[in-house]
Amino acid sequence: MGDLVDAAGLPTELGAVDYLLHRGEANPRTRSGIMGLELLDTTPDWNRFRGLFENVSRRVLRLRQKVVVPTLPTAAPRWVVDPDFNLDFHVRRLRVPEPGGLREVLDLAEVSLQSPLDIQRPLWSATLVEGLDGGRAATLLHLSHAVTDGVGGAAMFGQIYDLERDPPARAMPPQPVPQDLSANDLMRDGINQLPATVLGGTRDVLFGALSMATRTVRDPLSAVAGAIGYARSSARVMSQAAEPSPLLRRRSLTSRTQAIDIRLSDLHRAAKAGGGSINDAYLAALSGALGRYHRALGVPIATLPMAIPVNLRAEADPAGGNRFTGVNLAAPIGVADPVERMKRIRSQMTRRREEPAMDVIGSVAPLLSVIPTPVLEKMTESVVGADVQASNVAFYPGDTYIAGAKVLRHYGIGPLPGVAMMVVLISRGGECTITVRYDRAAVRDEKLFGACLVQGFDEVLALAGEPAPRCVAASFDPGAES
Numbered sequence: 315m316g317d318l319v320d321a322a323g324l325p326t327e328l329g330a331v332d333y334l335l336h337r338g339e340a341n342p343r344t345r346s347g348i349m350g351l352e353l354l355d356t357t358p359d360w361n362r363f364r365g366l367f368e369n370v371s372r373r374v375l376r377l378r379q380k381v382v383v384p385t386l387p388t389a390a391p392r393w394v395v396d397p398d399f400n401l402d403f404h405v406r407r408l409r410v411p412e413p414g415g416l417r418e419v420l421d422l423a424e425v426s427l428q429s430p431l432d433i434q435r436p437l438w439s440a441t442l443v444e445g446l447d448g449g450r451a452a453t454l455l456h457l458s459h460a461v462t463d464g465v466g467g468a469a470m471f472g473q474i475y476d477l478e479r480d481p482p483a484r485a486m487p488p489q490p491v492p493q494d495l496s497a498n499d500l501m502r503d504g505i506n507q508l509p510a511t512v513l514g515g516t517r518d519v520l521f522g523a524l525s526m527a528t529r530t531v532r533d534p535l536s537a538v539a540g541a542i543g544y545a546r547s548s549a550r551v552m553s554q555a556a557e558p559s560p561l562l563r564r565r566s567l568t569s570r571t572q573a574i575d576i577r578l579s580d581l582h583r584a585a586k587a588g589g590g591s592i593n594d595a596y597l598a599a600l601s602g603a604l605g606r607y608h609r610a611l612g613v614p615i616a617t618l619p620m621a622i623p624v625n626l627r628a629e630a631d632p633a634g635g636n637r638f639t640g641v642n643l644a645a646p647i648g649v650a651d652p653v654e655r656m657k658r659i660r661s662q663m664t665r666r667r668e669e670p671a672m673d674v675i676g677s678v679a680p681l682l683s684v685i686p687t688p689v690l691e692k693m694t695e696s697v698v699g700a701d702v703q704a705s706n707v708a709f710y711p712g713d714t715y716i717a718g719a720k721v722l723r724h725y726g727i728g729p730l731p732g733v734a735m736m737v738v739l740i741s742r743g744g745e746c747t748i749t750v751r752y753d754r755a756a757v758r759d760e761k762l763f764g765a766c767l768v769q770g771f772d773e774v775l776a777l778a779g780e781p782a783p784r785c786v787a788a789s790f791d792p793g794a795e796s
Contacts, residue, residue: 324375324376324393324470324635325393325635326392326393326394327390327391327392327393328381328390328391328392328393328460328635329635331635332460332461332635333390333391333460335458335459335460336381336391336433336437336458336460338731339430339431339433339437339458339460340430340433342428342430342567343565343567343731343732344731344732345427345428345430345729346458346459346460346729346731347426347427347431347456347457347458347459347729348456348457348458348459348464348467348726348727348728348729349423349426349427349454349455349456349457349726349727349728350453350454350455350457350467350724350725350726350727350740351419351420351423351452351453351454351724351725351726351727351749352452352453352455352716352721352722352723352724352725353416353419353446353450353452353721353722353723353724353725354450354451354452354453354716354719354720354721354722355450355719355720355722356449356450356451356718356719356720357442357444357446357449357450357451357719358442358451358716358717358718358719359717359718360407360442362717362718363405363407363442363716363717364401364405366474366716366717367401367404367405367440367474368401368486369484369486369487370471370473370474371399371401371404372486372487372488372489372490373473373487374470374471374473375393375395375490376393376436376438376461376462376470377404377436377438378395378396378399378436378490379393379394379395379396379436380393380394380396380433380434380435380436380437381393381433381437381460382394382495382496382497382500383497383500384497384498384500384501384504385497385498385500385501386501386504387504388501388503388504388505389500389501389503389504389507391500392495392500394493394495395490395491395492395493396435396436396492397492397493397494398435399435399436399492400435403435403439404435404436404438404439404440405439405440405441405442406439406440406441406442407441407442407443407444408422408441408442408443408444409443409444409445410422410443410444410445410446411445412445412446412447413445413446413447413448414443414445414446414447415446415447415789416452416573416725416788416789417789417790418446419443419446419452419454420571420572420573420725420727420789422441422443422454423454423571423727424569424570424571426439426441426454426456427456427569427727427729427751428567428569431456431458437457437458437460437461438455438456438457438458438461439454439455439456440453440454440455440456441453441454441456450722451719453716455471459729462635463623463625463635464623464705464707464726464738465625465707466635468707468708468709468710472710474716475710475714475715475716475721476714476715476716477712477713477714477715478715479715479718479719479720480718481715554619554642554699555617555619555620555642555643555644555662555699555700556617556618556619556643556644556645557615557617557618557619558618558619558701559604559608559613559615559618559701559734560613560615561607561608561611561613561756562618562701562702562734562735562756562757563734563756564753564755564756565732565734565753565755565756566753566754566755568753568754568755569730569751569752569753569754570751570752570754570757570760571727571749571750571751571752571789572749572750572752572760572763572764572767572787572789572790573725573747573748573749573750573788573789574747574748574767574768574771574785574786574787574788575723575745575746575747575785575786575788576745576746576747576748576771576775576783576785576786577744577745577746577783578592578741578744578745578746579744580775580778580783581595581596581746581774581775583777583778583779583783584774584775584776584777584778584783585656587777587778587779588652588653588656588774588777589653589656589657590656590657590659590660591660592706592741593663593706594656594659594660594663595656595774595777596704596706596739596748597620597622597643597645597656597659597704598652598655598656598659598774599652599770599771599773599774599775600645600702600704600737600748600770600771601620601645601646601647601649601655601659601770602647602652602655602769602770602771602773602774603763603766603767603768603769603770603771604618604645604647604702604766604770605647605648605649605650605770606766606769606770607759607762607763607766608647610762610766611759611762614648615647615648616646616647616648616649617644617645617646617647617648618644618645618647618701618702619642619643619644619645619699619700619701619702620642620643620644620645620700620701620702620703620704621640621641621642621643621699621700621702621703621704621733622640622641622642622643622663622703622704622705623640623641623703623705624640624641624667640703641662641663641666641667642666642699642700643659643662643663643666644662645659645702646658646659652773652774652777653777656774700733701733701734701735701756702733702734702735702736702737703728703731703733703735703736703737704736704737704738704739705726705728705736705737705738705739706738706739706741707726707738707739707740707741708740708741708742709724709740709741709742710742710743711742711743711744712743713743714742714743721742721743723742723745723747723788724740724742724743724745724747725738725740725747725749725788726738726739726740726747726749727749727751728751730751730752730753733753734752734753734756734757735750735751735752735753735756735757736750736751736752737749737750737751738751747788748767748771748785750767761790761791764787764790764791764792765792765793767787767792768785768787768792771785772784772785
């Protein structure tokens with residue numbers, strides 16, 4: 315079947331979770347594209363920008379690899395170097411009407427994220443957006459979640475950036491060797507390997523069964539109690555943490571993205587003053603904003619279900635693929651005191667992280683990956699248990715440059731897998747951005763929501779003391795009545 319890793323040390327086979335995300339690309343309701351939007355202090359030279367991705371795509375093979383799925387499921391889907399790779403399909407440039415700003419770039423990002431990636435090609439694009447005010451520019455790096463998660467992406471694509479504006483020229487690596495592997499070829503490889511695979515799988519099952527039987531004979535009460543405990547833990551992990559919000563229940567195919575900026579040091583001071591972590595302060599501020607929005611519209615509720623991705627990636631794990639699980643919280647949006655909200659969130663996060671079955675989704679993903687797509691989509695629609703997903707990804711602590719332009723801000727825009735909104739906090743270069751992408755059928759009063767978002771974060775930032783720091787509404791006018 316070939317090597318287990320490619321020349322860059324990344325796995326050649328898609329894991330079960332990666333394949334589930336890849337399959338979701340065909341349906342707009344399960345599309346998993348993630349995007350990094352970077353504001354740059356100047357417009358890079360186009361040839362230098364394009365040449366950078368030519369160089370890096372020879373180092374980071376995922377940028378040149380496509381997914382081959384066997385005609386019949388006799389083998390795992392495989393990453394292969396695309397023999398028809400065309401850099402100009404993936405690296406693009408466009409101009410917004412001048413003087414453009416973040417709002418115009420976010421609107422472009424929405425069009426890209428709502429459009430399917432071509433699954434017959436490498437699953438990414440990089441767009442240079444010119445025409446921003448003051449000679450600035452932006453980049454949109456669109457990536458399928460099947461490639462990696464946020465933490466893995468920070469490690470995998472770090473070679474795109476420089477630590478100075480004009481570093482020495484990079485040596486051009488050799489051209490990657492293309493792999494002309496068809497779906498039928500991979501199916502036949504799987505059939506040829508089937509005896510060894512079955513033998514190995516049978517051996518593993520027998521050893522596992524023998525080990526379990528030995529433990530059961532030696533200590534039957536502990537074995538039974540462990541099985542029951544894991545089953546109960548699985549039920550808790552999979553269960554809905556709170557009743558869904560009646561305000562956020564509608565879903566559509568139309569979304570919008572808004573963003574606010576915060577100094578990382580200000581959020582850190584506020585978190586420390588409230589006795590929690592940056593993540594606790596972030597989730598408490600988001601919960602406060604959601605509570606204000608519900609009360610302003612006459613629907614004061616105590617909690618709503620919120621899903622928090624938790625990184626499972628060990629230091630030795632490769633950057634490719636997805637290594638995360640989800641923690642379900644009852645977000646305390648009805649609690650007025652921000653410090654009390656932080657305490658409740660921290661308590662729930664601690665308790666959920668200690669669940670034995672915390673990664674139960676990863677355990678059942680191999681089974682889910684072979685379920686027919688229509689059935690899987692119906693299952694997904696019925697089990698989505700959150701109104702909101704909220705991620706927190708740390709990128710590079712110092713200044714970074716791309717093709718001679720300094721990265722001023724980095725906004726993370728995530729998918730909407732059946733939820734009302736996806737919120738992403740990115741910390742990079744001493745700055746924090748909070749990007750909220752929401753379904754416009756769920757969030758109907760957008761001006762009010764923007765005002766509540768600012769007020770919710772300002773309330774938590776005020777814990778840092780006088781003079782109280784404030785967040786900046788980066789993409790909208792916060793001057794609405796609340």
